[in-house]
Amino acid sequence: TDANHHHHHHHHNAMGVVGLANLGNTCFLNSSLQCLSATIPLTDYFLGYDYEREINRDNPLGTRGRLASAYGAWLSHVWSSGHATSHLRQPVAQFKGQLGQFAPQFQGNQQHDAQELLAFLLDGIHEDLNRVKQKPYIEEQDCDGRHDERDAMKAWKNYLLRNKSIIVDIFQGQLRSCVTCLSCGHVNVRFEPFMYLSLPMDGRCQSLGDCMDLFLQEERLDGDNQWYCSHCQQHRDAKKKIDLWILPPILIVHLKRFRFDDFGRVGSKNTAAIRYPLQDWDLRPYVKSLSSRTNAPQSLSNYDLYAVSNHIGGMGSGHYTAYAKSRMDDQSWYEFNDARTTPVTERVLRQNSASAYLLFYNRTNGKNNNDDDGNVNKRFSPRSIPLVRRQSTNRPDLWPHTQVSDMGQVRDFARSSVVKVSVQNLGIEEKDDEEDEEDEIEPLPSKQKQQQQQLQQQQPQRGLSPIPKSADEAYEMELQSPTKAAATAITGESSGEFLLL
Numbered sequence: 001t002d003a004n005h006h007h008h009h010h011h012h013n014a015m016g017v018v019g020l021a022n023l024g025n026t027c028f029l030n031s032s033l034q035c036l037s038a039t040i041p042l043t044d045y046f047l048g049y050d051y052e053r054e055i056n057r058d059n060p061l062g063t064r065g066r067l068a069s070a071y072g073a074w075l076s077h078v079w080s081s082g083h084a085t086s087h088l089r090q091p092v093a094q095f096k097g098q099l100g101q102f103a104p105q106f107q108g109n110q111q112h113d114a115q116e117l118l119a120f121l122l123d124g125i126h127e128d129l130n131r132v133k134q135k136p137y138i139e140e141q142d143c144d145g146r147h148d149e150r151d152a153m154k155a156w157k158n159y160l161l162r163n164k165s166i167i168v169d170i171f172q173g174q175l176r177s178c179v180t181c182l183s184c185g186h187v188n189v190r191f192e193p194f195m196y197l198s199l200p201m202d203g204r205c206q207s208l209g210d211c212m213d214l215f216l217q218e219e220r221l222d223g224d225n226q227w228y229c230s231h232c233q234q235h236r237d238a239k240k241k242i243d244l245w246i247l248p249p250i251l252i253v254h255l256k257r258f259r260f261d262d263f264g265r266v267g268s269k270n271t272a273a274i275r276y277p278l279q280d281w282d283l284r285p286y287v288k289s290l291s292s293r294t295n296a297p298q299s300l301s302n303y304d305l306y307a308v309s310n311h312i313g314g315m316g317s318g319h320y321t322a323y324a325k326s327r328m329d330d331q332s333w334y335e336f337n338d339a340r341t342t343p344v345t346e347r348v349l350r351q352n353s354a355s356a357y358l359l360f361y362n363r364t365n366g367k368n369n370n371d372d373d374g375n376v377n378k379r380f381s382p383r384s385i386p387l388v389r390r391q392s393t394n395r396p397d398l399w400p401h402t403q404v405s406d407m408g409q410v411r412d413f414a415r416s417s418v419v420k421v422s423v424q425n426l427g428i429e430e431k432d433d434e435e436d437e438e439d440e441i442e443p444l445p446s447k448q449k450q451q452q453q454q455l456q457q458q459q460p461q462r463g464l465s466p467i468p469k470s471a472d473e474a475y476e477m478e479l480q481s482p483t484k485a486a487a488t489a490i491t492g493e494s495s496g497e498f499l500l501l
Contacts, residue, residue: 016079025109027321032114034324034336055069059127061127063102063127064128068129131164131392152176176243177191182236216243219240247400250361251361253361306362308358308360321337321355
């Protein structure tokens with residue numbers, strides 16, 4: 001009917017809501033890309049920050065920047081208007097071409113696992129944008145569980161010495177893994193970074209919490225899985241326990257629906273309906289670090305769902321779709337089924353929870369849809385945009401381990417601040433051997449400065465983000481308000497509602 005047609009036309013105009021052509025079994029790729037496009041801090045970084053200058057052209061583990069640039073190009077097509085009809089066949093094909101060069105298994109026209117794709121994709125973009133030019137060799141630290149807070153920070157620092165990128169800052173958290181020898185009681189603790197949580201499922205799992213409990217359950221290492229105890233100097237039965245230590249601003253949860261046979265072939269799929277929270281998933285019960293329990297309010301461990309990758313159907317013949325929230329359309333949900341986009345209600349998500357495969361959550365900052373003046377501002381609710389800090393080895397005050405309860409306080413950290421003192425107590429040197437070049441970087445790309453000046457001239461009454469003092473704060477300033485670069489950088493227009501908040 002006419003009414004339906006009108007509605008169809010209307011929702012094509014919500015910026016960023018764009019269907020993607022299927023190039024032959026590429027629904028796994030389309031579904032994953034839609035979820036990433038809905039990841040506000042990452043999209044703001046690619047559209048509003050001069051990411052080209054962060055490209056690491058010498059990193060043998062990356063693609064010399066080709067993958068990151070292809071992703072950036074694809075994203076700018078999605079977020080510029082006027083592409084709704086072409087379904088971006090070209091940009092998707094170009095992106096898939098770059099991906100195939102980096103990860104040859106994605107060449108050709110087979111169906112693939114969206115989780116495997118996402119892991120390769122985020123890893124490739126991370127290495128392309130890795131701000132570490134020369135990776136030092138660092139031995140893994142074995143700890144005994146007596147100084148967890150200090151050991152966790154030391155492990156994170158060692159990780160940052162080799163890995164610093166927007167991907168680390170947005171998606172990566174830290175797990176604590178503890179193995180205890182059942183013969184002599186020797187304890188071995190390791191702190192390890194993660195980019196997503198792969199949660200197991202069994203017949204008893206009905207909710208996401210059940211899967212999390214299963215993931216964190218103590219397991220016994222015996223039989224073929226015996227653990228080599230360095231104390232006994234032989235293989236022993238042991239118990240192993242994993243805990244969440246630090247949660248990232250964006251938390252990706254992978255439900256292990258697929259079972260594999262001994263040859264690594266997919267044997268069967270678990271199609272259980274798993275209830276998952278759409279809002280206010282409170283992860284405090286699972287997070288064990290002191291900093292997360294004491295000085296952080298619940299808002300640092302509260303998460304809202306913003307995207308889902310669905311796998312529908314059986315093993316060989318399955319199809320992928322995505323649900324994602326539209327930031328430009330009052331946070332309403334859309335279904336993305338290759339080229340088709342359809343508005344959906346939360347009820348639809350709940351009804352199809354047997355298909356949910358990857359769940360994308362963003363940390364809320366607890367500011368329930370109010371901006372600083374208490375005005376309800378639903379379109380760009382600060383709640384839906386987690387603060388992302390640009391982490392570097394010599395600024396422990398920007399690490400997730402030292403989060404303070406009042407997010408506003410972070411601005412007041414001078415280099416000689418209180419946090420620094422406590423960091424010294426933790427035995428972490430304030431300055432690294434490697435001089436962090438990041439502080440030398442001009443904080444805002446000039447493109448952005450010009451945009452800001454233009455915006456200021458047009459709208460003098462709206463306060464814009466202050467120019468940050470150092471590159472470390474640059475993301476934080478830029479990314480905490482959705483850079484309306486979606487509108488300005490690409491279309492060259494700046495309508496009132498796209499102004500920096």
